[in-house]
Amino acid sequence: MSLALAVVIAAAVAAPGMLRAETITVGGKGFTEQLLMAEMTKQLLEANGFDVEKADGMGTNVVRSALENGAVDLYWEYTGTSLVTFNKVKDRLTPEETYARVKELDGEKGLVWLAPSSANNTYALAIKPGDATTDGMVNLSDMAAAYNGGEDILMATTAEFPRREDGLIGLQEVYGFKAGRANIKPMDGGLVFNALDNGNVNIAVVAATDGRISKMGLKLLADDKNFFPNYALVPVVRADTLEKHPELKPLLESLSGRLDDSTMQTLNGQVDVDGRSVEDVARSFLQEAGLV
Incomplete structure (x- = not known):
């Protein structure tokens, strides 16, 4: 993330409602899986004609605030994180109930949860x-x-x-x-x-x-009593961004539909174990999946 963009994001977090540029800004957190998702999203959108700025490497609360305040247009979040951390829901829910609850609660805040992937980073x-x-x-x-x-x-x-x-x-x-x-x-x-x-x-x-x-x-070890919350990996987009660019939905869902636990383990391992760059792993996956 550039210094200039970091300043813009910091200002937007401090000042809700800040106007955004027309460029699509893709946010992300600071660990491997999130860095990969931000980069894959950037490459996917650029291949489909979007001008994209990537703003990854942020903490969970910072990137969420940036999304709510308009400094970023979208990022990939986990259902359990939104449920427990952002919406303070303590009920034990099924994966389907978890997704439905965060979709409803965040929808009231102008955030749209698109189709979930099958990757569960719990x-x-x-x-x-x-x-x-x-x-x-x-x-x-x-x-x-x-x-x-x-x-x-x-x-x-x-x-x-x-x-x-x-x-x-x-x-x-x-x-x-x-x-x-x-x-x-x-x-x-x-x-x-x-x-x-x-x-x-x-x-x-x-x-x-x-x-x-x-x-x-x-x-x-299988969680046979379903204790741990579901942490499905899902693209979350500002409603106003999606209204301007409805084509984002099928593009992002074409990516989420190709992700599951095994796939994410493989991609994360190519970075963390094999030492390949995030950019290279993202590019290879998108090409092999026929997305670019």
Whole structure:
């Protein structure tokens, strides 16, 4: 993101209702999946005649404020993030109910949720095949039973996961177990994979579409009680932008319709594991999908 654009966005966040230029501004957050989505969207729209400015690398609250205030026209958001973080809904909903609720609530704010992808970047708990402590586990109920049976199972988590109601606190309540403080190893999110791979822990809390899951051959334990909110990846567009440019809808939905967990794991892994550039991975995917 350019310095000039950053200044414009900062001003728009501080001053709701700021007028936008005719250029379509695509926002994005600061992690790999979001960087990829912003770049794919930019390339897709440019290939279809749009003048596009990309404004990625932002925090969750900043990019949402930029969308609401008009500094960006669209970005890809997660249904669970809007439900819990922006709309403060605490109800446990199905994926379909979650999408319908955020579509309704954000629609009242002038934001349009287009057709969702099948990619769900929710919390997940991963194990490494070959670990005698976790071999045989299929779902989170199996993990809970092991903890309740007195097994010492070390869990690598992000720093915030143990303190979140939609993290370890609620997980233990719904599944009826206590891991115990000694078994929880909070660390930087990027280190949990190394800890699991090196055998320093038995389970790691990860994002379900992280590319390292497939690259490392990890197994995700099924959330058999549907505790974690659905975090479907969806293009969200300002209603006034969509009114001016209705052709955005079929273009963006042509992309969302090609995304699922496996696809996003592969694309994220090409950046995080293989070291390819975001631009190159985005271009290759769009070409292979026949979108450009």
